[in-house]
Amino acid sequence: xxxxxxxxxxxxxxxxxxxxxxxxxxxxxxxxxxxxxxxxxxxxxxxxxxxxxxxxxxxxxxxxxxxxxxxxxxxxxxxxxxxxxxxxxxxxxxxxxxxxxxxxxxxxxxxxxxxxxxxxxxxxxxxxxxxxxxxxxxxxxxxxxxxxxxxxxxxxxxxxxxxxxxxxxxxxxxxxxxxxxxxxxxxxxxxxxxxxxxxxxxxxxxxxxxxxxxxxxxxxxxxxxxxxxxxxxxxxxxxxxxxxxxxxxxxxxxxxxxxxxxxxxxxxxxxxxxxxxxxxxxxxxxxxxxxxxxxxxxxxxxxxxxxxxxxxxxxxxxxxxxxxxxxxxxxxxxxxxxxxxxxxxxxxxxxxxxxxxxxxxxxxxxx
Amino acid sequence: xxxxxxxxxxxxxxxxxxxxxxxxxxxxxxxxxxxxxxxxxxxxxxxxxxxxxxxxxxxxxxxxxxxxxxxxxxxxxxxxxxxxxxxxxxxxxxxxxxxxxxxxxx
Numbered sequence: 426x427x428x429x430x431x432x433x434x435x436x437x438x439x440x441x442x443x444x445x446x447x448x449x450x451x452x453x454x455x456x457x458x459x460x461x462x463x464x465x466x467x468x469x470x471x472x473x474x475x476x477x478x479x480x481x482x483x484x485x486x487x488x489x490x491x492x493x494x495x496x497x498x499x500x501x502x503x504x505x506x507x508x509x510x511x512x513x514x515x516x517x518x519x520x521x522x523x524x525x526x527x528x529x530x531x532x533x534x535x536x537x538x539x540x541x542x543x544x545x546x547x548x549x550x551x552x553x554x555x556x557x558x559x560x561x562x563x564x565x566x567x568x569x570x571x572x573x574x575x576x577x578x579x580x581x582x583x584x585x586x587x588x589x590x591x592x593x594x595x596x597x598x599x600x601x602x603x604x605x606x607x608x609x610x611x612x613x614x615x616x617x618x619x620x621x622x623x624x625x626x627x628x629x630x631x632x633x634x635x636x637x638x639x640x641x642x643x644x645x646x647x648x649x650x651x652x653x654x655x656x657x658x659x660x661x662x663x664x665x666x667x668x669x670x671x672x673x674x675x676x677x678x679x680x681x682x683x684x685x686x687x688x689x690x691x692x693x694x695x696x697x698x699x700x701x702x703x704x705x706x707x708x709x710x711x712x713x714x715x716x717x718x719x720x721x722x723x724x725x726x727x728x729x730x731x732x733x734x735x736x737x738x739x740x741x742x743x744x745x746x747x748x749x750x751x752x753x754x755x756x757x758x759x760x761x762x763x764x765x766x767x768x769x770x771x772x773x774x775x776x777x778x779x780x781x782x783x784x785x786x787x788x789x790x791x792x
Numbered sequence: 793x794x795x796x797x798x799x800x801x802x803x804x805x806x807x808x809x810x811x812x813x814x815x816x817x818x819x820x821x822x823x824x825x826x827x828x829x830x831x832x833x834x835x836x837x838x839x840x841x842x843x844x845x846x847x848x849x850x851x852x853x854x855x856x857x858x859x860x861x862x863x864x865x866x867x868x869x870x871x872x873x874x875x876x877x878x879x880x881x882x883x884x885x886x887x888x889x890x891x892x893x894x895x896x897x898x
Contacts, residue, residue, distance in 0.1 A: 438865065444810035448833075448870060459812060473868070474841045484841060485806055485864060489797040501797075518814040521842070524807035524866055545810065554840055600794045 437464040442523025443545025457527070459520070462546035471521070473554035480557070493603050501557055505607035509560040514553035521549045562604030564612040565762050570601065571618055576626035578635060578672075592624040615758075619675040628675070634706055636676045637699070639666060641727050651729060656683070656690035697736045700726050704737055705754055712753035715743060739785030742775070757786050797843070799864035806864065809842055811871035831874035842866035 446457045476484055483489050483503040491510070493499045501508045522545050574591030582588050593601070602609055618625050643662050644654060656677075663673045677683075680702065681694040703725045707718060723732045739757040743750055755774060761767050771778065771786055801807060812831075846861045 440807075442809070444808060447810035447812065447872060448808065470845045472843050472845065474843055475838045476841050477838050481839065482803060484797060485799045485801070485803040487796065487798055491795040491797065491862065492793070494793065519871075520812045520814075521868075522810040522812065524809055547812070551811075 437462055437523055437546075437548045440523075440525035441528040442525050442548070443527030444522045444524045446527045447522055447545045458544045459522075460544055460546050462523075462548045465546075465548050468549045471549060471551075473551055475554050475556050477557075490599075492599065494601070497603065500560065500563070500603040502603075502605040505605050507560055507562045507603065507605050507608060508557035511556050511558060512553055513556050515551075519551040519553075520547035521551055522547050561762070562602075562608035562612065564602065564604055564608070565766075567598065567602050567604075567609070567612050568616060570598070571616060571625060571627045574626070575629040576619070576621055576632065576672075577629045578632040578668075592626075594623050595620070595625065598625060617675075617679050619671070621671060628672070630705075630709075633676065633679075634702070636663075636668060636672060637680060637702060639663065639668065640673070640676065644727075651727060652693040653684070653686075654681075654692045654694070656692055659692065694727075696730045700730055700732055700736055701740060704732075704741065705756075708741065708752070708754040712751050715750040715752050718752050739788070742782065744775075757788075760786065793860075795860050795862050797862045797864065801864065801866075806841075806867045809866040809868045811840075811868055813871050813873045815873075815875040831872045833870055834873045835870050836868065840868040842868065 442462070443457070447459075474484075480489075480503065488504055490502050491499050492502055499510045501510055527545050570593055582592075598609060599606070602612075604612060613625055616627055618627050620626075640654075640659065640663065641651075643649070643659070643666070644651060647658065647662065649655065649658065654677075659677065660670050660673055664670060677692045680698045681692045684691045684693055700722075704718075704722050707713070707721045707725060713721075719732070719734070726732055740754065741752050742755040743752045745751075760770050767787065771783070799806070841864050844863050844865050846863070848859045848861060
């Protein structure tokens with residue numbers, strides 16, 4: 426094409442491309458002439474995106490974003506789903522004709538206007554289009570980001586701008602993580618993350634244990650049944666012990682379920698989640714003989730709760746070394762999410778697996 | 793980074809573009825008719841949206857990467873597809889009646 430600069434200034438997007446005439450062709454009879462628009466050119470700023478009908482409402486109503494860093498492969502996100510974007514080229518010649526009634530400016534200004542046919546003009550030959558393929562949200566990065574700076578009780582972040590390193594707001598995460606808002610929120614909940622002062626944080630394990638211990642200690646002191654702890658009482662007592670409502674509520678949510686009764690809120694602690702936390706604490710120092718572990722674990726859990734090794738499926742691994750059985754922590758939550766990486770990690774841990782041991786680590790949460 | 797996909801037109805009034813597709817690389821135009829092409833109007837299985845990418849460097853510092861915006865400016869639901877080989881049109885087909893060659897006229 427002659428002058429790329431000049432052609433960029435020739436208006437083609439004010440209607441008048443002639444698409445209406447082309448689309449109105451009923452076959453047999455009507456004739457439309459097709460010519461090159463004066464502004465015909467590469468128009469690299471125009472791209473075609475293939476969109477299934479179920480995506481159109483989100484796309485046409487501004488509910489879609491493209492996310493990722495420049496070096497990553499872009500993904501397109503609706504409020505609840507993530508799609509990879511793949512350019513698919515075509516060897517055909519796809520001429521694009523802008524909308525509107527025909528009144529186009531053809532490339533050859535000397536074309537006779539004695540031509541009674543309607544004239545449609547093409548402005549671009551499309552090299553292909555972008556296809557969307559539904560894909561798993563890329564959440565592995567979320568875990569590593571939030572582990573940079575876990576929340577620690579009584580932490581002092583400081584006021585220096587440098588101290589913002591490792592702290593991420595919701596907006597920061599939307600820019601860095603290739604996932605839809607809905608999937609990002611699910612990912613945060615899976616990590617038991619909590620938003621404190623605008624930053625999404627995981628809570629350091631020691632801090633979690635301190636808070637849980639305090640809740641349990643207070644429940645004995647104040648006679649709160651573990652399956653019906655009165656919310657207001659728990660929050661006010663813990664507050665006077667120096668724990669914010671937010672962090673206490675977060676822990677209650679992590680280890681229990683809220684129950685409404687007669688317009689009052691109660692929390693019921695979940696035996697499995699609480700016992701798991703204690704098991705992880707006991708195994709914090711490394712592998713132990715099974716009998717030794719079971720003894721320590723049973724003595725650490727709250728009275729009224731029962732320790733059962735089956736609760737720890739997908740959280741610990743047992744192995745026979747000689748005559749003894751040893752146990753160590755190995756949590757599914759620490760494994761990569763992508764199938765190939767997960768299997769690599771599993772076989773790195775153990776070259777051979779029995780199906781019953783492997784199953785908890787490859788359950789349905791893999792995409 | 794995060795790029796919001798904008799659409800000023802809204803769902804019911806998204807302007808419709810047309811596409812004329814030729815199989816292979818086009819080496820001819822339609823306004824000169826020595827070739828006849830048979831084409832059909834095809835409804836696309838999945839509509840195509842026409843997006844325009846704009847880069848705005850609206851007064852940002854050297855640290856900030858240029859902002860990219862994506863806007864939906866149209867939708868394509870149909871195309872006219874020509875995929876058969878063009879048929880050459882000869883305006884005066886040669887007569888096939890058997891004639892003996894006449895000697896040249898005087």
